[in-house]
Amino acid sequence: MALNMAAQCCEHPADQVAVVDLTSGARCDVTYGALADMTDGLARALLRNVQPGDRVGVLLSQSPWCAAAHLAIWKIGSISVPLFKLFKHDALKSRVQDAGIDIVLTDDEGSALLGDLATPWLAAEVGKAGDPVPMMPVETTTPAVLIYTSGTTGSPKGALHGHGVLAGHLNGVSHSHDHLGQAGDCLWTLADWAWIGGLFDVLMPGLALGVPVVAARLEKFSTQGCIDILTKGQVRNVFFPPTALRMLRANGARIAGLRSVASGGEPLGAEMLNWGREALGVQINEFYGQTECNMTVSSCGADFDPRPGCIGKPVAGHEVQVIDETGAPTQDEGDIAVRKGSPSMMLEYWNNPVETQAKFRGDWMLTGDRGIWEGAYLRFVGREDDVITSAGYRIGPAEIEDCLLTHPDVVTCGVVGKPDALRTEVVKAYVVLREGAEQDDDALKVYVKDRLASYSYPMEIEFVKSLPMTVTGKVIRKNLKAIAQSETEQ
Numbered sequence: 001m002a003l004n005m006a007a008q009c010c011e012h013p014a015d016q017v018a019v020v021d022l023t024s025g026a027r028c029d030v031t032y033g034a035l036a037d038m039t040d041g042l043a044r045a046l047l048r049n050v051q052p053g054d055r056v057g058v059l060l061s062q063s064p065w066c067a068a069a070h071l072a073i074w075k076i077g078s079i080s081v082p083l084f085k086l087f088k089h090d091a092l093k094s095r096v097q098d099a100g101i102d103i104v105l106t107d108d109e110g111s112a113l114l115g116d117l118a119t120p121w122l123a124a125e126v127g128k129a130g131d132p133v134p135m136m137p138v139e140t141t142t143p144a145v146l147i148y149t150s151g152t153t154g155s156p157k158g159a160l161h162g163h164g165v166l167a168g169h170l171n172g173v174s175h176s177h178d179h180l181g182q183a184g185d186c187l188w189t190l191a192d193w194a195w196i197g198g199l200f201d202v203l204m205p206g207l208a209l210g211v212p213v214v215a216a217r218l219e220k221f222s223t224q225g226c227i228d229i230l231t232k233g234q235v236r237n238v239f240f241p242p243t244a245l246r247m248l249r250a251n252g253a254r255i256a257g258l259r260s261v262a263s264g265g266e267p268l269g270a271e272m273l274n275w276g277r278e279a280l281g282v283q284i285n286e287f288y289g290q291t292e293c294n295m296t297v298s299s300c301g302a303d304f305d306p307r308p309g310c311i312g313k314p315v316a317g318h319e320v321q322v323i324d325e326t327g328a329p330t331q332d333e334g335d336i337a338v339r340k341g342s343p344s345m346m347l348e349y350w351n352n353p354v355e356t357q358a359k360f361r362g363d364w365m366l367t368g369d370r371g372i373w374e375g376a377y378l379r380f381v382g383r384e385d386d387v388i389t390s391a392g393y394r395i396g397p398a399e400i401e402d403c404l405l406t407h408p409d410v411v412t413c414g415v416v417g418k419p420d421a422l423r424t425e426v427v428k429a430y431v432v433l434r435e436g437a438e439q440d441d442d443a444l445k446v447y448v449k450d451r452l453a454s455y456s457y458p459m460e461i462e463f464v465k466s467l468p469m470t471v472t473g474k475v476i477r478k479n480l481k482a483i484a485q486s487e488t489e490q
Contacts, residue, residue, distance in 0.1 A: 002137050002138060002139060003138070003139070003140050003163050003164060003167065004074060004075065004135050004136060004137070004138050004163055005071075005074045005144055005163050005165075005166045005204065006039065006071045006072075006074040006075035006135060007075075007135050008166055008167070008204075008207075008208045009067075009071055009166075009204055009207035009208050010032060010035065010036050010039065010071060010207075012032040012210050013032065014031060014032055014033030014036070015031055015032075015033060016031060016032050016210065017029045017030070017031055017032075017212045018030055018031060018032045018034075018035045018067075018207055018212065018213070019035065019064045019067060019207075019212065019213055019214075019215050020186065020212050020213070020214045020215065020233045020234075021063065021064050021215045022214060022215060022216040022229060022232055022233055023061075023062065023063050023215055023216060023217060027232055027233070029212075030064045034064075035064060035067060035068060035071070035207075036132075037129050038064065038065065038068035038072075038127050039068045039071040039072045039075060039127075039133075040072070040075075040129075040130065040131070040132050040133045041068075041072075041126070041127035041128045041129055041130060042068055042069060042072035042073075042105065042123060042126065042127040043072040043073075043075045043076050043133040044128075044130055044131075044133050045121070045126040045127065045128070046072060046073065046076055046078065046103070047076055047133070049102075049103060050073075050076065050078050050103065051078070052076065052077030052078060052136060053077065053078065053079065053143065054078045054079065054102075055078070055079045055080075055081050055099045055100055055101050055146060056073045056078050056079070056080055056081065056101065056103050056104070056105065057080075057081045057082075057083050057096065057099070057101045057103070057104035057105065057106075057118060058070055058073070058080050058081065058082050058083060058104070058105050058106075058194075059083040059084075059085065059092075059104050059105070059106040059107075059110035059113065059114065059120075059194075060085075060105065060106060060107060060110065060123065060193075061085050061192060061193070061194075061217050062192065062193050062198070062215040062216060062217050063215050064215060065105075065107070065123040065124055065127070066193050066203075066215075067193075067203060067207065067213075067215075068123070068127065069105040069123050070082075070145070070199070070204075072105075072127075072133075073105075074144050074145075074163070075133060075135055075136060076133065076136050077136035077138055077142070079143050079144060079145060079146050079160075080144070080145050080146070081095065081099050081101055081145075081146045081147075081148075081158075082145070082147060082193065082194040082195070082199060083095060083096075083104065083110075083194060084192060084194040084195070084453065085109065085110065085113070085192070085194070086192075086453045086454045086455060087113070087452070087453050088113075088449075088450055088451050088452055088453060088454075089113075089115065089117075089451060090403060090451040090452060091399070091451070091452045091453055092113065092114065092117055093117055094155050094156065094399075095148050095156065095158075096114075096117045096118050097117075098148075098155065098158060098350065098351070099146055099158060099350065101118050102118055102119060103118060103119050103121055104118045104119070104120050104121065105121050105123045105126075106120045106121070106122065106123065107122060107123065107124065108122065138163050139162070139163065140162055140163050140164030140167070140343075141162040141163075141164065141347060142162055142163050143160055143161070143162055143347060144161060144162055144163045144165065145160075145161050145165065145199075146158045146159070146160050146161075146350055147159050147161065147195075147196050147199075147291050148291075149290070149291035149292065149394070155398075155399065155402075156396060156399060157349045157350070157352055157355055158349060158350030158351075158352075159291045159292045159346040159349060159350075160346055160347045160348055160349070160350045161344075161346050161347060162347050164343055165200065165343070165344055166200065166204050166205070166208060167343055168294075168295070168317065168318075168342065168343025168344030168345070169200045169201065169204070169205055169294060169295045169344050170205055170208065170209065171295075171315045171316050171317055172287060172289070172294070172295025172296065172297075172298045172315040172318075172344075173201055173202075173205040173262075173295060174205075174209070175285070175287075175298040175299075175300040175303070175312075175315055176201075176239075176260070176262035176264075176285045176286075176287040176295075176298045176299070176300070177237045177259075177260040177262055177285070178259065178260045178283075178285065178300060178301055178302035179300075179302055180205070180206075180209060180211060180237060180260070181209045181210065181211055182259065184236055184259075185211045185212075185236050185237050185259065186211065186212045186213075186214065186233060186234055186235050186236050186237065187202050187206040187211055187212070187213045187214065187235070187237045187238070187239075188202070188213070188214035188216065188229060188230070188233055188235045188237075188238050188239075189201070189202040189238065189239035189240070190218065190221070190226070190239075190240065190241060190244050190392075191239060191241060191392065196289075196291045196294055197239065197241070197264070197392075200294060200295075200344075201239055201262075201264075201287075201294070201295065202239050211237070214229065214233035214235055216229045216232075216233065221244065221247060223247070223248055223251040223253045226244075226248070226253075226255075227253070227255060230255065230257070230258075235258070236257065236258060236259040236260070237258070237259055237260045237261075237262075238258060238260075238261055238262070239261075239262045239263070239264075240261055240262075240263050241263065241264075241265055241391070241392030242263055242264075242265050242266055242268055242272075242392065242424065243265075243391040243392045243422065243423055243424065244392065245261075245263060245268065245272060245276070245284070246272070246421075246422055247422065248279070249272070249275050249279065250422070253279060254279050255279065255280050255281075256281060258280055258281060258282050259282065260282060260285065260301075261276060261280055261282050261284045261285070262284070262285050262286075262287055262298075263284055263285070263286055263287075264286060264287040264288060264289065264311075265389060265392055265424070266380070266389055266424055267286065267308075267309055267310070267311060267380050268284060268286060268308075269308055269309060270308035270309070272284070273306060273308055282301070283299075283301030283306060284306075285298060285299040285300055285301055285306075285312070286298070286299045286306070286311050286312055287299065287311070287312060288311040288312065288378070288380070289344070290367055290368075290394075291346075292345065292346045292359065292365065292367075293318075293338050293342055293344055293345040293346065293365055293367070294344045295315060295318075295344055296314065296315055296318040296320050296338050296342065296344065297311050297312045297313065297314055297315060297318075297320055297378050298311075298312045298313070298315050299311070299312035299313075300312070307374060307377045307379075309379055309380075310374055310377035310378060310379045310380075311377075311378055311379070311380050312377065312378065313376050313377060313378070314378070317342070317343050318338060318339075318342045318343070318344070319338065319339040319342070320336070320337070320338050320339075320378065321336075321337055321338075321339070321364065322334040322335065322336055322337070322371050322372060322373055322378070323335050323337045323361065323364055327361045327362040327363070327364055331372075331373055332372065333370060333371070333372040333381055334370065334371070334372070335361070335366055335367070335369075335370060335371075335384070336366075336367045336369045336370065336371040336378070336380075337361065337364035337365060337366050337367060338364065338365045338367065339363055339364055339365075340360070340363050340364070340365065342365070345365060368383060368384050368385045368387070369381075369382070369383055369384065370382050370383070370384060386416065386417075386477045386478075386481070388415075388416070388417035388425050388427055389417065389424045389425055390417065390420070390423045390424060390425050390426055390427060390455070390456075391423045391424070391455060393455050393456065395417075395427060395455070395456045397414075397415035397416060397417075397427075397477065398415075399452060399456070400415045400427065400429065400448060400452065400456060400457070400458065401413050401414065401415050401429075401475075403447075403448050403451050403452055404429060404431065404444065404447075404448060404458075406451075407444065407447055408434075409433050409434050409437035409438075410431055410432070410433060410434075410444075411432045411433060411434050412431075412432045412467060412475070413429055413430060413431045413432065413467070413475075414429070414430045414467050414468075414475040414476075414477055414480045415427060415428070415429045415430075415458060415477075416428055416430075416477050416480045416481040416484055417481065417484070418460060418484035418485075418487065418488060419484070419485060419488045420488075426459040426460060427456065427457065427458045427459055427460075428458060428459070428460040428461070428462065428484050429444070429458035429460070429461045429462070430461075430462050430464050430467060430480055430483075431444065431461055431462070431463050431464070432463075432464060432465065432466060432467060433463060439463045441461035441463070444458070444461055445457050445458060445459070445461065467480070468480065
């Protein structure tokens with residue numbers, strides 16, 4: 001089936017508003033016609049250097065050019081690779097090299113971050129107006145976007161998605177916003193568009209459904225900053241990560257004029273749902289998914305009442321089950337899994353057949369999470385893996401451990417998530433130093449922060465003489481996590 005995502009997002013009346021740009025502070029409405037011109041300008045430039053199937057990086061924050069960059073890459077049949085502005089050199093290097101990226105569409109800030117890792121193209125300069133570029137005919141399984149996700153072992157893995165992934169998101173996104181697309185709807189999220197939560201839970205579904213999407217950035221979270229963006233952008237539909245909701249609640253926020261609020265990442269609980277009804281005037285709709293297969297379960301206050309502690313019901317088009325060790329559905333606690341063929345499911349892990357195979361149990365893709373059914377509702381029990389959820393980010397401990405181990409004073413280390421009331425978890429590192437080395441936790445924090453990302457450094461470091469290890473020499477993170485849990489409970 002031919003379905004180019006660029007066509008899905010651009011085929012609307014030319015004078016209709018596509019993106020509400022607040023990045024300069026003032027409001028600037030970008031129409032679908034203007035966005036199409038930007039897209040064609042970039043596509044025309046790329047065609048001189050890029051072939052179908054080539055990977056092209058996008059290192060841009062929320063902005064019309066970020067949207068146009070992805071659309072241009074898809075339009076010519078190439079593969080976009082979203083990259084995050086908070087990444088430092090090592091984090092960028094691992095992704096650029098693994099994906100085989102030669103060209104990155106970016107801006108001056110991103111160009112400085114890239115250094116000599118790839119060739120930076122300043123999107124606003126190369127995207128010159130000209131004749132329209134033909135839409136490359138593709139199938140739903142033609143590779144289109146490569147999104148890196150954090151894991152518990154080894155380097156971050158690239159989830160490769162086809163052109164059908166956007167259509168696979170639309171039902172879930174619509175449900176989480178009480179049937180998105182009503183008159184006056186306008187979307188915004190705090191989440192950066194480098195992540196699947198920003199790119200495919202907000203930006204691209206909004207463009208596909210004809211719902212204006214606000215482009216705005218908060219350098220640092222603040223309640224007033226959020227309210228200013230909601231007001232200037234006339235936002236009616238917002239995706240707030242759980243941490244943002246907790247911070248709004250802690251700051252006594254009261255926000256009027258919203259039609260829907262969606263949230264995902266971890267269950268909110270009855271107290272937060274009650275606060276949402278009182279302070280935001282809406283029923284917060286929780287949803288569930290991951291980079292490998294997103295928007296598979298959702299609440300929809302317009303259709304059914306929520307059940308606190310549950311993450312909703314399976315979305316139409318996705319078969320979600322709780323399965324046992326044999327791969328059979330069970331009514332007991334088990335592994336949350338999605339049947340192969342789900343429209344938002346990745347094609348594979350990029351250049352990683354071993355990890356791809358390990359992700360499946362028979363016909364089911366394992367999410368790595370545990371759950372149990374409560375009637376038609378799915379209750380999230382916990383994670384099987386060790387991925388850390390902190391302030392809405394999923395952080396792989398292995399990448400942080402690898403970085404710490406490059407420090408000359410570090411002999412070995414283990415990184416886990418420590419429960420935190422505001423952030424869900426904070427990153428904690430248990431570190432064994434070489435004999436005679438100074439215990440300088442601040443220096444180690446800066447060391448990691450400068451090399452990975454400003455959100456994934458260990459906020460707590462504890463120096464220990466030894467770590468719990470398996471007979472094969474692997475750190476037993478489960479034991480460290482139990483220690484961190486006990487520290488929280490004391």
